[in-house]
Amino acid sequence: MKPRAVVFAYHNVGVRCLQVLLARGVDVALVVTHEDSATENIWFGSVKAVAGEHGIPVVTPADPQSAGLRAAVSAARPDFIFSFYYRHMLPTGLLALAARGAYNMHGSLLPKYRGRVPTNWAVLHGETETGATLHEMAAKPDAGAIVAQTPVPILPDDTAAQVFDKVTVAAEQTLWRVLPALLAGDAPHLPNDLSQGSYFGGRKPEDGRIDWSRSAQQVYNLIRAVAPPYPGAFTDIGGERFVIARARLARPGSAPAHLPAGISVSDNAFFAVCGDGRAIAIHELWHQRDGADTVITPAAFSELVQSVSRP
Known part of the structure; x- marks a missing residue:
């Protein structure tokens, strides 16, 4: 029987990682994503459109803690929950519905740059390297055990958008590489020492x-x-x-x-x-x-x- 998953996803990382799951034979029973905002420059791909092309049910709840969403996830009976650039923290009660674990793809080399817009913060601080990390989800953001990472360089004249393109590829490669072991129950779960990292919040136009x-x-x-x-x-x-x-x-x-x-x-x-x-x-x-x-x-x-x- 194929492993079943509920996928919370948005943006280009969400698109590519959803496609990796499908290519690896995962039964994606439900996709949870966001409605695009009329006030935002939508320059990235649509998770909702990809799910629609594959006939996967899609919901776009405003509140990830809603009873309706919990019921929908529970009804899907997921082995795994994945979060790929979904913009809300998922409550631990929701994560517990995944029989074999809940995992998030984060756009940095954890434990560095936990939190929001990690690529932008890395460029702002003059970093020469960042990457993508698949990790277990926990009550704190980006705090669970590390499953796999892929680094990418930040060149001196790279913009955040250029680095984000690299991080998207790194996320795809990370998931593709480790997913067979994760599905088999053999993936490593390495310590995520938060004392060695950093946390940053979101950024505003101002x-x-x-x-x-x-x-x-x-x-x-x-x-x-x-x-x-x-x-x-x-x-x-x-x-x-x-x-x-x-x-x-x-x-x-x-x-x-x-x-x-x-x-x-x-x-x-x-x-x-x-x-x-x-x-x-x-x-x-x-x-x-x-x-x-x-x-x-x-x-x-x-x-x-x-x-x-x-x-």
């Missing part, structure tokens, strides 16, 4: 505000960590908002000397000088107004900044 007193590397890490399709790193000038969509650390000596802190235009190019005197070369700048982003040229930026700066 967290993308640039502090130009920071070093150029710190500002650049922020730009990479929240670059599109995330909301972007931004600065306000005279009531106008500008979002840095693409940038690079300027090579030493490549930026004009004596530019003021913040964004400037020189020789029809954007530069941003930071607190340590180093500059960032901005390759694409957006002017944000009324919720819409428009690419702005150096000439148009200079004209706009002059107009809003006039007394």
